[in-house]
Amino acid sequence: MGNSPQRPILITGAGRRIGLALAHHFLSLQQPVIASYRCEYPSIEGLREAGAICIQADFSDDEGILAFAEQVKSITGGLRAIIHNASAWMAEKPGTPPGDTLSCMLQIHVHAPYLLNHALCDLLRGHGHAASDIIHFTDYVVERGSEKHIAYAASKAALDNMTRSFARKLAPEVKVNAIAPSLILFNEEDDADYRQKALNKSLMKIAPGEKEIIDLTDYLLTSCYVTGRTFGVDGGRALC
Ligand SMILES: NC(=O)C1=CN([C@@H]2O[C@H](COP(=O)(O)OP(=O)(O)OC[C@H]3O[C@@H](n4cnc5c(N)ncnc54)[C@H](OP(=O)(O)O)[C@@H]3O)[C@@H](O)[C@H]2O)C=CC1
Numbered sequence: 001m002g003n004s005p006q007r008p009i010l011i012t013g014a015g016r017r018i019g020l021a022l023a024h025h026f027l028s029l030q031q032p033v034i035a036s037y038r039c040e041y042p043s044i045e046g047l048r049e050a051g052a053i054c055i056q057a058d059f060s061d062d063e064g065i066l067a068f069a070e071q072v073k074s075i076t077g078g079l080r081a082i083i084h085n086a087s088a089w090m091a092e093k094p095g096t097p098p099g100d101t102l103s104c105m106l107q108i109h110v111h112a113p114y115l116l117n118h119a120l121c122d123l124l125r126g127h128g129h130a131a132s133d134i135i136h137f138t139d140y141v142v143e144r145g146s147e148k149h150i151a152y153a154a155s156k157a158a159l160d161n162m163t164r165s166f167a168r169k170l171a172p173e174v175k176v177n178a179i180a181p182s183l184i185l186f187n188e189e190d191d192a193d194y195r196q197k198a199l200n201k202s203l204m205k206i207a208p209g210e211k212e213i214i215d216l217t218d219y220l221l222t223s224c225y226v227t228g229r230t231f232g233v234d235g236g237r238a239l240c
């Protein structure tokens, strides 16, 4: 990955699913990891046992984001990468004021990456050409919109745009790219009917699992040239 073994990779929302799989992947390569988590799942102890530094953080307000950034700065003098994985897939719901949904989506998908990138960019800089990375996890719906997740899609679109802005700001020492998945993993509550409908939305008709994201993340970290780009991981959904 062209990285100094001493500089950790920071993964937000690493307590479960894709973030957790990424953290264990890097740890298996002897790559140091700093993991943020909100809820204390049993998985957090497993990450600590595997060698990760795990920091509890709730990004629901700017104070929580900035306090987390200060904790990161207090424990390391450099970062190999920041992977903005933390997210909430919130639909518009009757009974929830639209303004609350919008604020929540902007908070986790825009405020957190924006404030953390500014607060931590000096930990990424100073290590040479293309020696550091920021990866934003966006979503296929940035391209198409989503009638059931309007605020979610809008907030991910803002994150997609920030990919290009931070790429301009931080090149050539830091590459900044986005990964835009469609269906990767189902949620436990997804019933059989939902699952079949979701699978039918892509050409490939599978939910590939975390490895698809891990493999693309590894590629982006090894590149010395790719920046300011968004990489779809969507099974050909755009062609359906
Ligand atoms: N899974 C999929 O099929 C797809 C995923 N993506 C994107 O990929 C990324 C990973 O997806 P997935 O693993 O399913 O993500 P999850 O929905 O499982 O959420 C990831 C983590 O984000 C954390 N999080 C949520 N809100 C906050 C907050 N306010 N402060 C701190 N942490 C928070 C959660 O912590 P806690 O559990 O403690 O609340 C959770 O561990 C996300 O950015 C997602 O949008 C995009 C398209 C498809």
Ligand SMILES: Nc1nc2c(c(=O)[nH]1)N=C([C@H](O)[C@@H](O)CO)CN2
Pocket (backbone or CB within 6 Å): 086, 087, 088, 089, 139, 181, 182, 183, 184, 185, 186, 187, 198
């Ligand atoms: N934070 C999350 N974002 C998204 C999730 C998720 O579970 N957590 N899931 C999806 C769906 O898989 C969608 O891509 C296909 O229906 C989207 N975003």
